[in-house]
Amino acid sequence: MAGEVCSACNGSGYYDTEGSPPCAACGGTGKEKRKRFRKQPYTTRGIGRVPCVRCGKPSTAQWNICALGGAFRGVCTQCDIELNALVLEFMKVPGRANIIKRYERGKQ
Numbered sequence: 001m002a003g004e005v006c007s008a009c010n011g012s013g014y015y016d017t018e019g020s021p022p023c024a025a026c027g028g029t030g031k032e033k034r035k036r037f038r039k040q041p042y043t044t045r046g047i048g049r050v051p052c053v054r055c056g057k058p059s060t061a062q063w064n065i066c067a068l069g070g071a072f073r074g075v076c077t078q079c080d081i082e083l084n085a086l087v088l089e090f091m092k093v094p095g096r097a098n099i100i101k102r103y104e105r106g107k108q
Contacts, residue, residue, distance in 0.1 A: 004032045037071030050074035060107075077107050 005011035008025035015023055022028025042050060042062050050059045052075050059074025063083065075083060081104050088096035 006030055006032050037068055037073075039070060039072070041072055042074060047074055052076035052079050054079045081107060 006013075006023060006026035006029070009015055009023035009030060011030040013023055013026065013028040013030040014020050023030070026032060041064075042059075047059050047062055050062075051057065052059050053073040055076060055078075057076035057078075060077045061080040062072050062074050063080075065071050065073055081100065084103055085096070085100045088100055093099065
């Protein structure tokens with residue numbers, strides 16, 4: 001987490017005391033870097049530049065994840081379809097099989 005001591009340099013900001021360059025893991029700060037989560041939706045153009053959070057393919061959709069503080073994450077078409085199917089199943093939406101089939105046809 002942010003603010004915690006960097007495990008690569010043990011908080012010194014350098015790998016050793018022999019004149020090595022600043023620690024690349026923490027940028028020489030001695031503190032762990034934390035990946036920032038996107039709080040604003042991606043633009044239509046921008047979403048294609050983001051890799052799918054699940055498989056790494058180019059994203060075509062995005063999900064807003066409340067458990068991550070409202071972070072937006074990109075997902076590819078296939079992962080988006082699977083995620084929607086999972087949510088429909090979890091919510092026990094009547095007719096979910098037909099709903100996801102229509103959704104999948106619309107994504108092709």
